[in-house]
Amino acid sequence: MTFHVSNNVAHRVNKHPKPPANPVDYENSVYQRGLQFERPTLSFQTAKWEADALDRMSAESKGYVFGNAGTGETARKNRDAFARWSIVPSRLVKTSALPDLSTEVLGEKHAFPVAVAPVGVQRIFNPEGEVASAAAAGRESVPYIMSTASSTSIEDVAEANGDGVRWYQLYWPANEHNDITISLLSRAKKAGFSALFVTLDTYILGWRPSDMDNGYNPFLRSDKIGVAIGFSDPVFRSQFKEKHGIEIEEDMHTAAAEWTRTIFPGFSHGWEDIAFLQKHWDGPIVLKGIQSVTDAQKAVELGVQGIVVSNHGGRQVDGGVSSLGVLPRIVDAVGDKLDVFFDSGIRAGADIAKAMALGARMCLVGRPFVYGLALGGEEGVSHVLKTLLGDLELTLHLAGIESANPKHLNRAILEREDHL
16 A cells, blocks of 8 residues: 655555445345344444443443443533534435445545544453454444554454455643554554544543542553553564563553553643654644634644544533534535544434535544444444434435535535524
């Protein structure tokens, strides 16, 4: 694979793209099996995934994925914001095929406008963790974003993802650990991760009452949950041995705490530090956690290729603005200068349609795929992705929207209904 740069976007050329399955075929297969009185093992009602998964989880894993910052106000706003926008269908739009769901981001065309959001510590939801979700994403032709807080190494996730598109999310160590940052970026690039997503809003974990009620921080335990990338990093391992005179495995409690302090240093980087990442990453850079027009414009000035309009699903700051609420203003300000991704609150196909109509070029799916992972491992993640995409495809089709291209899917198909 090769890169070239044009119009501020690094292009990755994939000469042998995997042909995607049509999401609506999944619906058809379910009805065909139903003729033999076979029922699906997992629900197609997206609201049930959460309840079913929480019933299966431990108190600790439930509190971690379901919990939010403070009172949960930001998370509620994320969901409420979608109801303020309504899709206005057009009739007698003559069609000969189902809508084209493809989209182009970071200089590459993708079959579908969704990616698996970076979620850490996935082995607390299912023993196969990131290996299962990465494999499912690759199988369903959906980009997979790997978290620095993963419970599986960079290399093992890459192997599981196979020929899939994969992007690496960085929890950014302080400048004093630039050698570790370089090591992480080098490993990710060598393992075939083609874009770097830099999370800006989590240099320290937010105030999360559900985790505190359980006394549970998955990054501090004497295991590899959440710290696998650090424990497998040659630079961190060498520094730990030099400092303590022992291998990580001989004192995993201390090692986990030190790695956690490395990737969550407690204080933020500055805009000037983006230049360091641009120097050491050969490919597109996307800044995740943008919530203001001013920050979006600064991202453009610094020459990054994309931003994610996100509030971390309401997990970091209580009383914050909804991601969908700020999306239109940010798109209007910078949407023609870089790629705008959207994250926080996606639960159904109509949510994806609304976010894209408001200007997002791709949506990240977070909690829903985690629920699928908890309920059915790799098959559960595949089920969630195929369900959301099938729902999206039929939503567009029945609303007379011919494709996910901005030519067809734009604000003209929405009506704002603030009284809801």
